[in-house]
Amino acid sequence: MFRQALLAASRSGGARRLVRTAPLTRGVVRRFIAGESLDDALRATETLTGAGLLVSLDVLDEAAPDEGQADVAVKRYLELLDRLSAAGLGARAEVSLKLTAVGQAFDEDRALENARRICGAARSASTTVTLDTEDHETVDSTLRVLHELRRDFPDTGVAIQAYLRRAEEFCAELAYEGSRVRLCKGAYAAPDTVAFTGKDEVDRSYVRCMKVLMAGKGYPMLATHDPRLVEIAAALAVLNEREPDDFEYQMLYGIRPHEQRRLAAQGARVRVYVAYGDEWYGYFMRRMAERPANLGFFLRSVATR
Numbered sequence: 001m002f003r004q005a006l007l008a009a010s011r012s013g014g015a016r017r018l019v020r021t022a023p024l025t026r027g028v029v030r031r032f033i034a035g036e037s038l039d040d041a042l043r044a045t046e047t048l049t050g051a052g053l054l055v056s057l058d059v060l061d062e063a064a065p066d067e068g069q070a071d072v073a074v075k076r077y078l079e080l081l082d083r084l085s086a087a088g089l090g091a092r093a094e095v096s097l098k099l100t101a102v103g104q105a106f107d108e109d110r111a112l113e114n115a116r117r118i119c120g121a122a123r124s125a126s127t128t129v130t131l132d133t134e135d136h137e138t139v140d141s142t143l144r145v146l147h148e149l150r151r152d153f154p155d156t157g158v159a160i161q162a163y164l165r166r167a168e169e170f171c172a173e174l175a176y177e178g179s180r181v182r183l184c185k186g187a188y189a190a191p192d193t194v195a196f197t198g199k200d201e202v203d204r205s206y207v208r209c210m211k212v213l214m215a216g217k218g219y220p221m222l223a224t225h226d227p228r229l230v231e232i233a234a235a236l237a238v239l240n241e242r243e244p245d246d247f248e249y250q251m252l253y254g255i256r257p258h259e260q261r262r263l264a265a266q267g268a269r270v271r272v273y274v275a276y277g278d279e280w281y282g283y284f285m286r287r288m289a290e291r292p293a294n295l296g297f298f299l300r301s302v303a304t305r
């Protein structure tokens with residue numbers, strides 16, 4: 001109930017204005033968001049990669065309502081990739097892309113064209129793109145775009161949300177040679193006709209999907225902070241004789257940073273998802289919805305300032 005209310009708030013214009021304009025929220029927001037500027041994001045990337053971690057950078061943008069706004073988002077990604085290339089960070093930092101930011105909401109072909117431009121720039125910067133997966137109504141379109149992109153850019157990754165009832169089927173289809181698949185639990189509100197809604201059911205689905213991906217021929221990217229799932233991932237790596245560079249763990253910036261470093265120190269590949277930009281509200285509220293402790297931390301900081 002509480003999670004649903006926060007996810008509803010993540011889409012509410014009124015709540016958005018209230019939270020965004022409260023200067024008191026800034027400190028807490030900075031725990032999860034690297035900053036509002038590209039320079040902030042690059043500084044965070046240099047710190048993380050310097051500590052032996054990999055990075056995926058996400059430019060926070062609202063869903064583009066028209067071509068003009070989609071072009072603005074594309075420009076931001078091209079600039080980011082230029083700077084990653086100039087800083088020689090391509091081998092350790094890739095980008096994550098939400099197709100709604102580049103046109104999916106009004107024209108799938110336009111989103112594909114825009115994503116192609118971004119994948120081309122990523123290739124020039126010696127790095128890759130992973131498609132985030134958003135609301136359940138966009139999933140089929142995202143997978144169509146992925147398949148088109150992979151014709152020219154086979155290293156394009158995609159996020160699969162374990163809470164979807166079809167997740168295991170998607171993982172089986174995507175567990176082929178060279179296929180980069182990020183498995184996450186799923187962060188958007190979804191009806192129980194399309195998604196598991198109980199935490200245990202989602203966790204069980206995550207394990208089933210992880211088994212398929214780890215036994216498959218692709219490159220699994222296991223995006224979770226859940227200690228039990230991280231342990232199961234390690235056991236599955238042994239079972240499937242995967243070397244440490246045959247898969248990676250992924251976690252969000254600001255969440256379990258010690259665990260990120262602990263895994264990396266053991267020789268695992270660990271990628272940190274770094275979101276930045278001034279459109280942080282929706283991303284921030286999804287983090288609040290995931291964990292009541294995050295919300296408590298947020299409310300306490302507001303109350304004590």
Ligand code: FDA
Nearest residue numbers: 132133159184185186187223224225226250251252273290
């Ligand atoms: P969950 O939130 O159930 O937490 C499980 C356990 O993890 C907790 O009980 C606790 O032990 C530990 N934990 C969690 N948060 C913690 C915290 N703040 N501090 C300490 N411990 C904590 N979603 C989506 O729909 N589309 C996408 O494209 C992506 N992309 C993506 C990329 C990456 C790299 C990550 C890590 C996540 C995503 N997500 C996503 C978000 C994902 O779907 C999910 O909402 C969050 O990762 C939270 O789920 P967990 O697996 O961490 O489990």
